[in-house]
Amino acid sequence: MISGPFAQVLAAGRSQFNARVVEARRRYPAFDVQALADFLQDGVAPVVQAVSAHMPDRLAMIALTAYDIALDLVGQAFTGIGARSKIVDRVWQELLPAYIHILVNAPTEVFALLTNAALNIEKTSGARVDQWLSEMKNIAPLITTLSVLQATGQVLAWRAGMTHFREGGMAIADTLPPALSLQMLGAEAGSDWQLIKKQMQQDPWWCPDIKQMNVNEHGISIGHFTGLGGAFPAPPELRACEYGFWVKSADRYFLLMADVYGAVLHGASQEEFEHGPVLTGPVAATVQGSSLLTRRGKHNLNLPAKELVLTCNLHTVAVSSPYTYGISLYPL
Amino acid sequence: MSPFNIFNRISQAPTNPRPVVKPRQFDVAALYQGPVQSGAAAVAGEQALDEKLRQAYFWIVNNAIISPHYDIEYNEGPSQTYAVGDSKRTLTLPSAQSYSSFILLPLLTFVTRKKCLFVGGPGRGKTASAILMGVLSGAPVRDVRRAMQHGHPQMTIADLLGNPLPSDLMAAQNMDDIRIAWRKWLGMRVKIVDEYNRIPTRTQSALLTVMGDNYAEVLGQIFECPESAWYLTANDDQGGGTYQVIDALRDRIDVTVQALAFNPRFLNDLLVRIEENIRPEELMPRELIFTEEEVDRAGEEIRQIEVPPEVRHRLEFFCSQFELFETAGAQFEYMTKDTARLSGMDWGQLVAADNGRDRLKDLGCQTMNGVSVRNLMTLLIFAKSLAYFRGNKSVELDDLRQVLPFVLLDKLHPDIDAPFFSRPENAAYKTDRLGWLRRLFDLSNDEFNRLDLDRDDPVGELAAEFAQGLNDVSERDTRARLMRIERLIGDRVKGRKLYGHLYDDLLKLKYLHQRYTNYLKWLRSQ
Numbered sequence: 139m140i141s142g143p144f145a146q147v148l149a150a151g152r153s154q155f156n157a158r159v160v161e162a163r164r165r166y167p168a169f170d171v172q173a174l175a176d177f178l179q180d181g182v183a184p185v186v187q188a189v190s191a192h193m194p195d196r197l198a199m200i201a202l203t204a205y206d207i208a209l210d211l212v213g214q215a216f217t218g219i220g221a222r223s224k225i226v227d228r229v230w231q232e233l234l235p236a237y238i239h240i241l242v243n244a245p246t247e248v249f250a251l252l253t254n255a256a257l258n259i260e261k262t263s264g265a266r267v268d269q270w271l272s273e274m275k276n277i278a279p280l281i282t283t284l285s286v287l288q289a290t291g292q293v294l295a296w297r298a299g300m301t302h303f304r305e306g307g308m309a310i311a312d313t314l315p316p317a318l319s320l321q322m323l324g325a326e327a328g329s330d331w332q333l334i335k336k337q338m339q340q341d342p343w344w345c346p347d348i349k350q351m352n353v354n355e356h357g358i359s360i361g362h363f364t365g366l367g368g369a370f371p372a373p374p375e376l377r378a379c380e381y382g383f384w385v386k387s388a389d390r391y392f393l394l395m396a397d398v399y400g401a402v403l404h405g406a407s408q409e410e411f412e413h414g415p416v417l418t419g420p421v422a423a424t425v426q427g428s429s430l431l432t433r434r435g436k437h438n439l440n441l442p443a444k445e446l447v448l449t450c451n452l453h454t455v456a457v458s459s460p461y462t463y464g465i466s467l468y469p470l
Numbered sequence: 471m472s473p474f475n476i477f478n479r480i481s482q483a484p485t486n487p488r489p490v491v492k493p494r495q496f497d498v499a500a501l502y503q504g505p506v507q508s509g510a511a512a513v514a515g516e517q518a519l520d521e522k523l524r525q526a527y528f529w530i531v532n533n534a535i536i537s538p539h540y541d542i543e544y545n546e547g548p549s550q551t552y553a554v555g556d557s558k559r560t561l562t563l564p565s566a567q568s569y570s571s572f573i574l575l576p577l578l579t580f581v582t583r584k585k586c587l588f589v590g591g592p593g594r595g596k597t598a599s600a601i602l603m604g605v606l607s608g609a610p611v612r613d614v615r616r617a618m619q620h621g622h623p624q625m626t627i628a629d630l631l632g633n634p635l636p637s638d639l640m641a642a643q644n645m646d647d648i649r650i651a652w653r654k655w656l657g658m659r660v661k662i663v664d665e666y667n668r669i670p671t672r673t674q675s676a677l678l679t680v681m682g683d684n685y686a687e688v689l690g691q692i693f694e695c696p697e698s699a700w701y702l703t704a705n706d707d708q709g710g711g712t713y714q715v716i717d718a719l720r721d722r723i724d725v726t727v728q729a730l731a732f733n734p735r736f737l738n739d740l741l742v743r744i745e746e747n748i749r750p751e752e753l754m755p756r757e758l759i760f761t762e763e764e765v766d767r768a769g770e771e772i773r774q775i776e777v778p779p780e781v782r783h784r785l786e787f788f789c790s791q792f793e794l795f796e797t798a799g800a801q802f803e804y805m806t807k808d809t810a811r812l813s814g815m816d817w818g819q820l821v822a823a824d825n826g827r828d829r830l831k832d833l834g835c836q837t838m839n840g841v842s843v844r845n846l847m848t849l850l851i852f853a854k855s856l857a858y859f860r861g862n863k864s865v866e867l868d869d870l871r872q873v874l875p876f877v878l879l880d881k882l883h884p885d886i887d888a889p890f891f892s893r894p895e896n897a898a899y900k901t902d903r904l905g906w907l908r909r910l911f912d913l914s915n916d917e918f919n920r921l922d923l924d925r926d927d928p929v930g931e932l933a934a935e936f937a938q939g940l941n942d943v944s945e946r947d948t949r950a951r952l953m954r955i956e957r958l959i960g961d962r963v964k965g966r967k968l969y970g971h972l973y974d975d976l977l978k979l980k981y982l983h984q985r986y987t988n989y990l991k992w993l994r995s996q
Contacts, residue, residue, distance in 0.1 A: 160746070164742050164746055164748075167738075167739075207506050210505060210506065211505065211506070214505050216505060246507075249506055250502065250504070250506040250507060251502050253504065253505075253506045254501070254502050254503060254504025254505065254506055255501045255502055255504075257504050257505070258500070258501050258502075258503070258504060259501075288502070291501065291502070292498040292501055295498075295501050296498075300501070302496040303496060303498045303501065305496070306496065306497065306498030307498060310498060381494055393494065
């Protein structure tokens with residue numbers, strides 16, 4: 139049951155809000171009115187409640203904005219019983235109240251930034267939306283403007299496994315106050331940001347966060363069989379390229395990118411796999427028995443040595459085999 | 471834009487994504503793109519016009535037209551098909567993006583500024599679609615409606631074009647002094663004539679001048695009309711209105727599209743539209759409006775679309791099937807259906823005299839006329855525009871195959887008494903002219919493949935050699951080429967029946983022979 143200030147706003151503009159629902163039902167034939175009611179109560183009301191406490195004179199305008207966005211989200215089944223996930227509900231319940239101090243001045247932008255970002259991270263295979271949500275929430279007290287919020291979201295998205303944002307994330311981190319960048323990347327307070335940046339640029343498998351380093355030092359596994367929810371309908375073939383690796387699996391093509399924060403697969407075309415720019419050079423790793431040897435150390439491969447394929451780019455070796463649908467990535 | 475703005479949303483995704491090898495760029499700004507509009511979205515760069523055209527198509531299909539029929543089918547790889555009913559008609563589920571002719575052809579007409587005829591029973595959306603095209607040109611809905619000409623049996627030339635000012639009529643000392651109050655529709659970039667087959671014949675002639683020559687004339691005064699797209703509607707295309715449509719007017723129409731029946735499965739959408747009092751034409755997003763300059767530019771880009779030789783050869787081969795009428799002329803050049811038609815002789819008698827050929831196999835026997843130059847030009851421009859719409863740089867055979875029936879629908883007339891139509895499997899083609907034309911093109915392509923003309927086309931080789939020019943061609947070479955032409959003609963006519971494509975090949979060889987003969991004479995005079 140919606141109560142308090144939000145209930146008053148809804149009651150005051152009842153006919154207007156009802157008309158908007160009618161429009162939404164026309165646009166989205168499967169519009170779920172119950173899902174809207176639930177989302178207004180569980181997602182919008184906490185935000186409106188927080189606004190009411192922070193800046194009551196902005197309450198009506200923000201409630202109206204939130205209501206319109208809620209209609210859209212329900213119409214597109216991003217929330218409710220038929221929703222693909224609960225991520226939108228979590229953003230509205232957990233994250234938006236933490237950013238009320240920015241939201242009151244730019245409601246549409248903040249609603250859109252955080253909701254869209256969470257959806258994008260969640261749908262990226264290999265990215266960790268829980269980590270992003272948690273880190274965004276923790277850092278909220280340090281964020282004071284919309285532009286810093288925007289930059290922070292992008293850097294933390296990279297840190298949460300959106301590896302393709304590496305270059306952009308690094309450039310954006312460079313524009314933020316060094317203390318904030320250091321904190322986001324898990325460096326010790328007082329470290330030299332320029333030094334850290336230089337080291338990260340030289341080695342994609344290095345980061346100032348020792349815990350994170352340890353996680354991926356032992357390799358990342360990606361891909362797997364489509365029948366079990368993976369991306370590959372057949373054991374993959376790889377070609378090294380400047381971005382990572384072009385991957386072919388049956389008639390599907392991908393671009394695989396990896397760094398210390400994780401690995402992601404993007405769609406690619408046959409043209410890119412066959413004619414895209416490739417890197418050729420010596421294989422900087424060897425296989426001994428069931429182990430892979432790189433200059434960083436030894437990794438146990440849980441694969442038959444027969445027909446094992448090592449594909450290397452400048453920083454990463456990808457291990458594939460006709461006997462597996464997955465790809466294992468190790469730092470060189 | 472408000473995050474919730476009914477009918478004004480346009481797909482942000484490319485409407486026809488195509489794989490290209492280009493450097494990968496990952497913009498961190500993409501993190502914030504999604505279902506919720508921030509209102510601070512970056513201003514998009516200049517949109518490609520073909521993309522805008524597709525946006526317009528998909529907006530109309532998704533928002534304005536309730537039950538689109540996807541009858542322009544494209545496939546990438548195998549498609550799922552089903553044989554349905556006693557007649558075993560094929561229902562195809564296309565494996566690539568396919569389109570609704572009822573929307574696509576009018577849209578291509580708009581962007582090429584051609585003339586489109588909507589046919590079909592009353593209440594099927596013919597006029598509504600024409601109005602949408604008018605709105606697409608940027609004219610307010612009210613103006614589009616007011617400028618629409620409604621054909622009726624009492625329609626005069628003055629109704630259609632305008633009136634002389636009464637005061638000038640009284641005071642004028644000569645004709646030049648009479649000013650005309652021209653009708654506003656003449657200046658519109660989209661012209662709509664509703665039920666054109668109800669216009670009296672004399673007024674049709676005035677309409678013909680506007681349609682054909684793009685000007686209007688009343689009492690010696692001229693109004694020059696802007697380049698415009700035309701939309702005409704008729705309850706049937708056989709001239710079955712109040713007045714017979716004059717042939718010249720029918721011939722000016724470039725494409726004919728049929729308004730198909732409403733599928734009652736979409737009744738709920740219709741109900742919502744009634745209850746909410748929605749008129750899609752009043753809700754067209756401004757981003758979809760094409761300015762005059764944009765239509766000019768799109769037209770220019772369409773003309774740049776390439777028609778590859780392999781596609782052009784198939785069109786040449788198709789068109790060459792139909793004009794030959796062996797018994798109609800005593801002289802070789804006059805053995806055409808046009809000669810037969812101009813003679814006024816009974817068609818049945820003439821056909822009965824035309825024997826000796828396999829009338830079932832000869833595609834030319836299925837028609838009563840050939841393909842005119844105007845039809846060919848229209849066909850090429852619509853094939854180019856369809857390729858442009860699909861985001862391609864050159865015309866594919868499928869593009870040609872898809873537009874051909876709509877261009878030739880009212881132009882290539884079937885001879886229903888031909889043996890082809892008497893076969894049970896072809897009976898439906900007597901009524902389904904679009905299907906027949908598509909089948910005709912397929913049969914022509916089959917024959918083209920059988921003759922292996924893609925690889926073995928000596929006439930084409932001779933023509934290509936001639937197209938390189940006659941500069942520095944010696945007398946010896948010229949004689950050699952003449953000999954080759956003569957040998958080829960001798961080879962072609964040896965013991966063969968005369969079919970349309972052979973007839974055109976022989977005429978082409980005669981042309982080449984004549985050009986070389988003239989050149990040889992000139993060489994010898996030097």
